[in-house]
Amino acid sequence: xxxxxxxxxxxxxxxxxxxxxxxxxxxxxxxxxxxxxxxxxxxxxxxxxxxxxxxxxxxxxxxxxxxxxxxxxxxxxxxxxxxxxxxxxxxxxxxxxxxxxxxxxxxxxxxxxxxxxxxxxxxxxxxxxxxxxxxx
Amino acid sequence: xxxxxxxxxxxxxxxxxxxxxxxxxxxxxxxxxxxxxxxxxxxxxxxxxxxxxxxxxxxxxxxxxxxxxxxxxxxxxxxxxxxxxxxxxxxxxxxxxxxxxxxxxxxxxxxxxxxxxxxxxxxxxxxxxxxxxxxxxxxxxxxxxxxxxxxxxxxxxxxxxxxxxxxxxxxxxxxxxxxxxxxxxxxxxxxxxxxxxxxxxxxxxxxxxxxxxxxxxxxxxxxxxxxxxxxxxxxxxxxxxxxxxxxxxxxxxxxxxxxxxxxxxxxxxxxxxxxxxxxxxxxxxxxxxxxxxxxxxxxxxxxxxxxxxxxxxxxxxxxxxxxxxxxxxxxxxxxxxxxxxxxxxxxxxxxxxxxxxxxxxxxxxxxxxxxxxxxxxxxxxxxxxxxxxxxxxxxxxxxxxxxxxxxxxxxxxxxxxxxxxxxxxxxxxxxxxxxxxxxxxxxxxxxxxxxxxxxxxxxxxxxxxxxxxxxxxxxxxx
Numbered sequence: 001x002x003x004x005x006x007x008x009x010x011x012x013x014x015x016x017x018x019x020x021x022x023x024x025x026x027x028x029x030x031x032x033x034x035x036x037x038x039x040x041x042x043x044x045x046x047x048x049x050x051x052x053x054x055x056x057x058x059x060x061x062x063x064x065x066x067x068x069x070x071x072x073x074x075x076x077x078x079x080x081x082x083x084x085x086x087x088x089x090x091x092x093x094x095x096x097x098x099x100x101x102x103x104x105x106x107x108x109x110x111x112x113x114x115x116x117x118x119x120x121x122x123x124x125x126x127x128x129x130x131x132x133x134x135x136x
Numbered sequence: 137x138x139x140x141x142x143x144x145x146x147x148x149x150x151x152x153x154x155x156x157x158x159x160x161x162x163x164x165x166x167x168x169x170x171x172x173x174x175x176x177x178x179x180x181x182x183x184x185x186x187x188x189x190x191x192x193x194x195x196x197x198x199x200x201x202x203x204x205x206x207x208x209x210x211x212x213x214x215x216x217x218x219x220x221x222x223x224x225x226x227x228x229x230x231x232x233x234x235x236x237x238x239x240x241x242x243x244x245x246x247x248x249x250x251x252x253x254x255x256x257x258x259x260x261x262x263x264x265x266x267x268x269x270x271x272x273x274x275x276x277x278x279x280x281x282x283x284x285x286x287x288x289x290x291x292x293x294x295x296x297x298x299x300x301x302x303x304x305x306x307x308x309x310x311x312x313x314x315x316x317x318x319x320x321x322x323x324x325x326x327x328x329x330x331x332x333x334x335x336x337x338x339x340x341x342x343x344x345x346x347x348x349x350x351x352x353x354x355x356x357x358x359x360x361x362x363x364x365x366x367x368x369x370x371x372x373x374x375x376x377x378x379x380x381x382x383x384x385x386x387x388x389x390x391x392x393x394x395x396x397x398x399x400x401x402x403x404x405x406x407x408x409x410x411x412x413x414x415x416x417x418x419x420x421x422x423x424x425x426x427x428x429x430x431x432x433x434x435x436x437x438x439x440x441x442x443x444x445x446x447x448x449x450x451x452x453x454x455x456x457x458x459x460x461x462x463x464x465x466x467x468x469x470x471x472x473x474x475x476x477x478x479x480x481x482x483x484x485x486x487x488x489x490x491x492x493x494x495x496x497x498x499x500x501x502x503x504x505x506x507x508x509x510x511x512x513x514x515x516x517x518x519x520x521x522x523x524x525x526x527x528x529x530x531x532x533x534x535x536x537x538x539x540x541x542x543x544x545x546x547x548x549x550x551x552x553x554x555x556x557x558x559x560x561x562x563x564x565x566x567x568x569x570x571x572x573x574x575x576x577x578x579x580x581x582x583x584x585x586x587x588x589x590x591x592x593x594x595x596x597x598x599x600x601x602x603x604x605x606x607x608x609x610x611x612x613x614x
Contacts, residue, residue, distance in 0.1 A: 007544045009176065009203050010210055036267060058402075059389070066382045073375045074325045076268060100268045102571075109545070109578070110267045110336035110614075112378045113230035116389070116402035117206035133206055135230045136337050136545075 003031035012109065012134045017127050021057065022084045024121065024128045025091065028061060029068055029082035033097075035134055036072075036108040041080035044098035048077070051092040057121050060089055061130065065114045068095065076100040109136040137172050138180060147597045151184050151196075156400060159187040164530075165198035165211075166597045170589055174542045175202065182209040185400045189214070190408075191221020193472060193479055197531055199486050200593040201540030201585065205229075207403035210485035213534045215470065216409065218478050222397070223414045224406035225388065225421070227482030229463045230381040232421050233428035234339075234372030236509040237305070237459035238520065238606075239436060242449055243365040245345055248609065251446060252343070256569050256610045258442040259341055263435050265334040265614045266571045273434070275328050281316045283331065287426030288459075291433035298452065301433065303498050305459040306488060306506075309429040311466065315419035319376070320383050323420075327376030327427055332434035338538075338579055339371040339614035341439060342511070344518060344606040351603045354504045354522050358457050360604050367439055367454075368518055368606070369432055370511050371614065372463065377424035384417040409480055418465065418480075425464055432459060457520070458498075458507035462487045462537035469495070470532055481532045489523035489535035489600045497523070508600045510591055513539050513584035514568065514576070514613070515561050518606045519591045526598030535600040536591070539584035552577040561611075570613035579613065 006013045014031045018024030033041060050067055054060035064084075071077060079097035115133040122129055137143070142150040144164070151163030163183045167175060179202050186208050187196035193215045202211035207226020216222055248255070264271060275283070283290045288302055288309025302308045334341065346364045349355045360366070373380075389405040391413045397406065407413035440454045465482045472479075490497050490506045497506040505523035512518040516539070527533050554573035557580050561568055570576060595602045 005546045007546060009541045009544050010205055012545060055390070059386075063386070066386075069382075070322050070326070070379065073378075074322065076270075102268065105268060108267055108336075109575075112337075113382050113385075115206035116385075116405070119402075135206065 003027050006131065008133060012136055013131060014134065015129065015131050017129050019127060021128055022086045024130060025061060025064060025084040025086065026082040028065060028130070028132060029079065032065055032068060032111060032134065033079055036111055037078050037105045038108055040104050041078045042098055043081055043096045046077050046097050046099060048095045049093070053090045055089065057089060058119055060091055061121065062114050062116065062119065064091055064093065069111060078105055111136055138175060138177055141180065147593055151180060156181060156184040156188065159184055161187050161192050161195055163187050164195040165202055166200050166593055166599065167202065168589060168593050171200055171585060171593065174585065176204045178204040179209040183212060185404060186212060186214050188400060189222055189224065189404065189406060190397060191217040193217055199534065199536040200590045201485065201536040201538055203540045207401060208482065208484040211536060211540060212484045213482065213486045213531055215479035215481045215532045218409050218467065218480060221409055221480060222406035223409045223418055223465055223480055224404055224482065225381050225385045225417060226403045226405060227484050228421060228465050229484050230378045231372040231463055232377035232381060233425035233461045234463045235428060235432065235459060235461040236368060236370045236511055237432050237436060238457045238509050239367050239454050240360055240457060241365045241367065241443055242453045243447055244363050245365065247447060248365060252567055252610055255343065255442065255446055256567050256612060258446060259439055260569045260612050262438040262442050263334050263341060263612070265612060267336045269333055270329045271332045273331050275331060277324065280324055280327055283430045284316045284319060284423035284426050285314050286310050287429040288433040291430045296434045296437035301456045304456045305429060306461050309433065309459065310426050311422045313419055314422035314426050316423055318416045318420035319380055319423045323376045323379035323383065326379050327374065330374040330376065331431055332438065333374060334371050334435065334614040335374055336614040341612040342368045342608050343610040344368055344608055346604050347607040348605040350605065351601060354603045357501060357504045358507050358520060358603060359455055360457060360520060366606060368509070368511060369435055369439070371432060371435065373424040373428035374431060376427050380420045380424040384420055388413050388417060421465060425461060429459065458509065460487050460509050468532070483534055485537045486534045487537045488533055489527045490533045491523045491525040491528045494523065494528060494533060508535055510536060510587065511538050512587035513581045514579050514611055515566055515581040515608060516587050519587065519602060520604040520606065521591070521600040521602050524598055524600055527600060531599055535594045539587040539590055541583055542585050543583035545578040548578050548580055548583045552580045566608050567610040568613065575613060
């Protein structure tokens with residue numbers, strides 16, 4: 001549904017909202033790549049699939065974002081679409097994007113890790129929300 | 137000063153037990169009233185949270201560059217009993233052994249005249265910088281294993297530097313206890329193509345001039361003289377270190393129940409030092425720390441080559457003054473109530489500042505204490521200081537690590553334009569080079585506390601002594 005950057009002195013704090021949990025996870029991925037590379041990303045036939053399972057949704061969210069960071073760094077990819085399917089605490093996701101391109105993708109912030117600090121998925125009315133601190 | 141905090145003496149404050157529930161020891165931090173104006177309550181709460189961890193000894197500490205982080209506050213220092221205490225990745229951070237080194241050159245500002253732009257471009261092309269850039273080095277898995285054990289020593293043996301460099305490096309560039317078995321295949325995969333790269337964010341290479349010698353006797357011991365051109369390197373363990381932190385944080389978080397540890401913040405996930413999970417984290421962290429030392433050694437080597445080529449000076453004329461880590465956990469012996477005790481000291485955004493005669497510092501610096509390097513923000517002064525006996529007594533031989541942020545990146549991006557900032561700095565004679573000017577806004581001087589005030593506080597509180605003030609002349613931003 002959406003993400004917005006909130007004030008945080010040292011790192012990047014993003015507030016993510018989603019009508020469903022799958023959407024929340026999908027937008028958390030979008031938010032992370034927005035921090036790193038802005039919005040310069042197109043679907044250019046790079047596809048990766050991941051499946052993960054964790055003991056709770058918060059840990060699953062951290063595992064999912066950490067996995068995206070790993071793939072992006074290890075394989076030099078930038079992702080722009082995130083089709084997430086959540087069944088309980090089990091996630092499968094299809095990620096689409098393009099190879100990292102020095103001319104188009106530099107200038108963002110390098111994310112070092114996803115912080116557990118203050119990370120809690122809450123539901124307000126019909127909207128899921130989570131605040132995530134990205135260490136940069 | 138914030139409510140609920142007690143004054144111990146000038147510049148020294150106490151966070152009493154009870155500030156948050158379950159504190160085992162009080163908190164202590166060092167701050168001037170001027171810096172207190174920007175102190176965040178969240179940072180003090182994090183300092184207090186650290187005081188709830190099992191086996192913490194004496195105080196949960198913070199240096200004057202304290203600010204709100206995750207887990208420990210940035211600027212946080214804490215020591216844990218090796219028998220009853222814990223080790224926590226939240227007390228080190230994701231960028232394991234992020235650190236700083238300083239080299240001198242035989243050059244003066246006059247030598248740079250007309251050649252500064254050429255030098256900056258040469259450094260920019262010699263050292264890969266920014267998000268997503270890769271090293272020119274092609275490492276094998278065996279070489280990566282050796283790097284994780286031998287750190288800077290591996291680099292020097294491969295010709296990236298001299299033997300003298302190793303002595304002038306915290307832990308001689310390789311901390312003990314590194315076990316590559318504790319490093320995942322993912323971390324290895326990220327580490328293979330990144331040795332010798334700067335990374336992004338607040339990492340930099342900076343050409344500086346030793347503008348003011350504050351303590352001539354110690355400056356002589358450190359080999360720095362007025363007007364001398366120096367180079368400062370600030371970076372860490374890159375993707376390998378980030379992955380080691382991520383992997384072990386997850387493992388420790390999953391083991392909290394096993395050890396019946398209750399935490400106010402999951403980012404403080406920890407395990408007993410002497411447990412399989414605690415030992416594995418230490419062993420992996422040491423590998424990442426050693427990778428970071430090799431990384432700074434390789435970057436320094438490339439920078440020296442660029443200087444040598446442009447100015448026709450000898451490689452050996454560019455002497456390493458020292459290399460410090462400011463995100464690390466280490467086993468050290470300290471005096472506790474008159475008895476020497478082994479503790480695991482966590483420094484997260486804090487620098488070791490061992491005083492005269494302390495073990496582990498180079499023989500040539502033994503009389504004056506170890507060199508301490510405090511980078512300023514882009515465009516402001518950096519400082520060379522020396523460790524003190526007071527730091528040994530009060531802060532486990534620790535001091536600040538930098539200026540400390542006061543403005544968020546989002547606010548900075550809204551209020552500061554990278555290109556204008558670059559032009560303003562150029563008018564002051566400071567040339568800045570990055571892949572894109574837009575990244576400069578987030579690291580503008582006004583988003584940081586003034587480095588001179590942070591350094592004044594550690595100097596006056598006795599945690600370290602100012603030796604040299606260095607002014608920037610050119611910056612390569614990651």
